[in-house]
Amino acid sequence: MKNVSPLEVAIADLQAATTTPELVRATKNLCNLRTIEAIPKLIEVLGFNNPAVASVATAGLIDLGSQAVPSLLVSLDEKNYGSRAWVVRALAAIHDPRSLDLLDYALTTDIAPSVRRSAARGLAELNLIYPEDSLKLNRCLLALLTAIKDDEWIVRYSAIFGIEMHLLKYNSKNKNLCILGLKQLSSNSEPIKVIRLRATLALQRLNPS
Amino acid sequence: MNDPSTENINQPLTEEQVIENLRQTEDLSDQYYAAWWVGRMRSRHPETLPLLLAALQPLHCNPINNERRAVALNAIRALGILQERSAEKDLRSLLKKNDYSIREESARSLGMIKAKAAVPDLCALLSGDPDEAEQLQSGSSKLKEPYESVLEALGAIGVASCSVISMIKPFTKHSRPLIRASAGRALLLLTGNPTWAPPLIELLQHHDPLIRRGVLLDLGATGWMPALPAIQAAAIENSLKLVALRGLAEKSEDPSVLDAMDALL
Numbered sequence: 001m002k003n004v005s006p007l008e009v010a011i012a013d014l015q016a017a018t019t020t021p022e023l024v025r026a027t028k029n030l031c032n033l034r035t036i037e038a039i040p041k042l043i044e045v046l047g048f049n050n051p052a053v054a055s056v057a058t059a060g061l062i063d064l065g066s067q068a069v070p071s072l073l074v075s076l077d078e079k080n081y082g083s084r085a086w087v088v089r090a091l092a093a094i095h096d097p098r099s100l101d102l103l104d105y106a107l108t109t110d111i112a113p114s115v116r117r118s119a120a121r122g123l124a125e126l127n128l129i130y131p132e133d134s135l136k137l138n139r140c141l142l143a144l145l146t147a148i149k150d151d152e153w154i155v156r157y158s159a160i161f162g163i164e165m166h167l168l169k170y171n172s173k174n175k176n177l178c179i180l181g182l183k184q185l186s187s188n189s190e191p192i193k194v195i196r197l198r199a200t201l202a203l204q205r206l207n208p209s
Numbered sequence: 210m211n212d213p214s215t216e217n218i219n220q221p222l223t224e225e226q227v228i229e230n231l232r233q234t235e236d237l238s239d240q241y242y243a244a245w246w247v248g249r250m251r252s253r254h255p256e257t258l259p260l261l262l263a264a265l266q267p268l269h270c271n272p273i274n275n276e277r278r279a280v281a282l283n284a285i286r287a288l289g290i291l292q293e294r295s296a297e298k299d300l301r302s303l304l305k306k307n308d309y310s311i312r313e314e315s316a317r318s319l320g321m322i323k324a325k326a327a328v329p330d331l332c333a334l335l336s337g338d339p340d341e342a343e344q345l346q347s348g349s350s351k352l353k354e355p356y357e358s359v360l361e362a363l364g365a366i367g368v369a370s371c372s373v374i375s376m377i378k379p380f381t382k383h384s385r386p387l388i389r390a391s392a393g394r395a396l397l398l399l400t401g402n403p404t405w406a407p408p409l410i411e412l413l414q415h416h417d418p419l420i421r422r423g424v425l426l427d428l429g430a431t432g433w434m435p436a437l438p439a440i441q442a443a444a445i446e447n448s449l450k451l452v453a454l455r456g457l458a459e460k461s462e463d464p465s466v467l468d469a470m471d472a473l474l
Contacts, residue, residue, distance in 0.1 A: 114447075117474055120474075154448070154451055157470070158474045161471050191251045192455075194458045194467075197459070197462065197464075198467055
């Protein structure tokens with residue numbers, strides 16, 4: 001009898017699954033193997049147009065961390081919109097600096113506010129080192145500064161979170177520009193109250209006095 | 210990137226163009242978009258209010274042109290978002306129209322405007338015995354009145370008189386979970402009495418995700434802080450939890466809600 005590996009079993013189960021609970025369970029089993037060999041299949045699952053299953057696969061990819069990044073970056077060539085959103089979410093959560101270009105692009109161009117929201121958070125949390133990565137850090141900050149003008153409140157919210165986190169961690173020559181932007185978002189020229197509240201909180205944390 | 214909605218991003222209309230589109234009635238799809246836009250962008254142009262009110266006029270014609278009715282529905286929503294107090298009288302008169310959706314949107318907008326004068330009109334829509342409130346309109350899944358938006362509006366307006374409370378209470382026993390939730394939301398807002406909260410928290414476990422989503426937003430809108438852990442733990446996507454927490458944050462102004470939102474971004 002031929003030896004069948006746990007990976008082969010998990011993939012066969014996934015291929016045989018038809019209902020959402022079956023798909024979720026099979027995807028969970030695949031994630032629990034914690035092997036880079038599961039990555040292509042997990043990325044394929046993101047394109048099934050099934051949020052319950054995709055969120056499990058995304059969590060599995062995030063657990064694999066930087067090992068999953070090269071495949072995730074390439075998988076964006078696909079034209080599947082749904083999977084693109086999950087790929088951005090996974091990359092934002094993994095914090096690998098190789099995702100910078102992709103997150104920057106997603107924040108500027110993606111149609112879905114939830115994707116731009118994830119991308120903004122991702123740009124604030126990349127594992128970059130000051131001062132070695134100053135150029136890249138500055139690119140992240142400038143992208144976030146543009147995003148505070150986004151039409152969608154949740155993207156502006158995420159950008160405020162990102163700018164606050166960035167300035168608390170790193171020195172920046174653009175600090176004054178950021179403070180100016182936050183001040184505007186905390187004023188009555190900003191129509192959404194929760195944005196004014198969050199910008200005010202960020203200013204308090206950045207300028208304790 | 211060939212989604213049609215990106216065209217609007219590439220060539221944004223100016224406010225002046227939108228106002229012109231709202232004024233004209235030759236291209237009703239342009240007018241429809243303009244009526245939505247002024248609300249979405251919170252236009253404070255001096256022409257916005259008179260043009261939105263003018264867009265309601267076709268509702269008083271008989272028969273009502275279908276496309277003009279669609280423009281008017283957008284105008285009603287925009288007047289609510291813009292919190293145009295001076296639209297109160299017009300919106301109140303629309304609560305008496307023989308059109309469910311018009312009554313539904315007008316009630317919601319009156320709630321956003323916090324129109325105290327509309328409370329008796331809104332309560333009138335809740336009157337009748339409980340059986341009447343369960344009856345479907347013939348050939349439709351709609352009930353007699355748009356109870357959810359009426360209850361929501363009464364909660365938002367905030368007149369907590371005994372008569373208002375007693376009009377709302379029977380709806381906490383309605384057979385439809387989302388109507389029970391709207392009633393609970395209104396009572397929690399009006400009375401601040403936590404006994405109205407547990408049924409809402411329980412509905413967050415409902416097997417139907419549509420009901421879980423609706424109740425989540427209701428809980429957020431109450432500003433009732435003890436609901437925070439239940440909202441965080443609900444089996445609902447982060448995007449919607451963030452909308453619910455926005456409600457909670459704006460109502461309570463408690464910074465711990467902002468920390469909870471940060472964690473879900």
